[in-house]
Every structure is written in C-alpha cells, then in structure tokens.
Amino acid sequence: MRRVAVRSVVVAGLLACGAGVPGPAQASAGAPAWAPAQVSAWAGPEADVSYHGRVALSGARLRVWLVPENDGPAALPxxxxxxxxxxxxxDRQQLAQGCARAGLREVVCETGPLPSHGRGRHVGLALELRERVPEVAVRVDTWWNGGATDRNHANDDHVVLALDTGDAYAF
Incomplete structure (x- = not known):
C-alpha cells in the first residue's frame, strides 16, 4: 500500500512538472512535448510552504531531518x-515511509497534510552515499504542492553545504 501512495505522489509531481501529455497551450504553440505546461489563469489556493531542519555528513552517510510548514492562508492535503x-x-537506500528515490542524486518525500499555519510530518532520512566525500551540497525544495500558489520561495528553497565532520548544519 505504501508503494502505491508514493508512486501516486511521484506521478502527480511528474504531471505537475509538465512531464505528461502536452496541453492545449503547448499543442497550439507548437511547443515540444517535454516543455512545461503554461500556467493557467487559476493557479489554485494560496499556501506558503517552508522547510526547517538540519543536515549532517559523517563518512559516506548523510542525515537529513526536516519539518515542512505552511504559513497559509490555505491548507494543503x-x-x-x-x-x-x-x-x-x-545503489541501495533504506528510505523513510512516504519517500522514494527520484534519480541518482534525488529523493522525494510526501509531507502529509499541511494545515494552514501548521506543520506537516517530520521527515528523517539516513542516506548512504556512493563514496565518501569531504563535503556535499544539499538542496531542499518543493517538488509538487498540489497546484497551490506560493509567492514566497525564499523559505522553501534551501542549499546547505555539509562538511564531513558529523556536525549538523541548520536551514
């Protein structure tokens, strides 16, 4: 059951990114099928999703802990x-429930319900790296938000440099 839920979130995210069938705007403009769909006049409810957490690198293991928040005004399912x-x-990862690998260097996780002016579920990842590195840049952002409009991307798009010291770096 868990895999089905993760797949539906991942598929919904791909469709939201325009990876599906081209829409009427693309077909009429002659845009290639891989081009993202144009934003329609109605972009959904407004929500301000943000992430707060920390990352730590020790050897070839990267730990990521974060909490998604929504400053509203609308709740997100x-x-x-x-x-x-x-x-x-x-190659092998033991991922938290609701998370899935999305590439050689990417993991996606569902947040669960995000009430207006509230927090989602805590996400903890213990990621194994292919090899030990002295540092790793970790980027956390929103991949899919259910069609909501988010006017403040300064709080949901973070890049953190973690050194191989075991120290936690906050964002």
Whole structure:
C-alpha cells in the first residue's frame, strides 16, 4: 500500500512538472512535448510552504531531518519535497515511509497534510552515499504542492553545504 501512495505522489509531481501529455497551450504553440505546461489563469489556493531542519555528513552517510510548514492562508492535503545532492547516492537506500528515490542524486518525500499555519510530518532520512566525500551540497525544495500558489520561495528553497565532520548544519 505504501508503494502505491508514493508512486501516486511521484506521478502527480511528474504531471505537475509538465512531464505528461502536452496541453492545449503547448499543442497550439507548437511547443515540444517535454516543455512545461503554461500556467493557467487559476493557479489554485494560496499556501506558503517552508522547510526547517538540519543536515549532517559523517563518512559516506548523510542525515537529513526536516519539518515542512505552511504559513497559509490555505491548507494543503499533501505536498512533495525534494532533496537533491551534489554527489551520487549508493545503489541501495533504506528510505523513510512516504519517500522514494527520484534519480541518482534525488529523493522525494510526501509531507502529509499541511494545515494552514501548521506543520506537516517530520521527515528523517539516513542516506548512504556512493563514496565518501569531504563535503556535499544539499538542496531542499518543493517538488509538487498540489497546484497551490506560493509567492514566497525564499523559505522553501534551501542549499546547505555539509562538511564531513558529523556536525549538523541548520536551514
């Protein structure tokens, strides 16, 4: 059941990014099928999704802890956050519930419901890297937000440099 839920979030995210069938605006403009769909006049409810947490690198293991928040004004039934790394992940990963690998260097996780002016579920990842590196850049951002309009991307798009010291770096 869990895999089905994660797949539906991942598929919804791909469709939201325009990876699906081209829409009428693309077809009429002659845009290629891979081009993102144009934003319609109605962009959904307004919500301000943000992430707060920390990352720590020790050896070839990267730990990421974060909490998604929504400053409103509308609640969201779910969103998908993305964690991207500057180095490759190991082939095998033990991921938290609601998370899925999305590439050589990416993991996506559902946030669960995000009430207006409230927090989503805590997300904890213990990621194994392909090899030990002295540092890794970790980017956390929103991959899919259910079609909501978010006017403040300063609080949901973070890049953190973690050194191989075991120290936690906050964002």
């Amino acid at each position: 779910n969103a998908t956050l993305r964690v991207r790394l500057s180095t490759d992940l190991a």
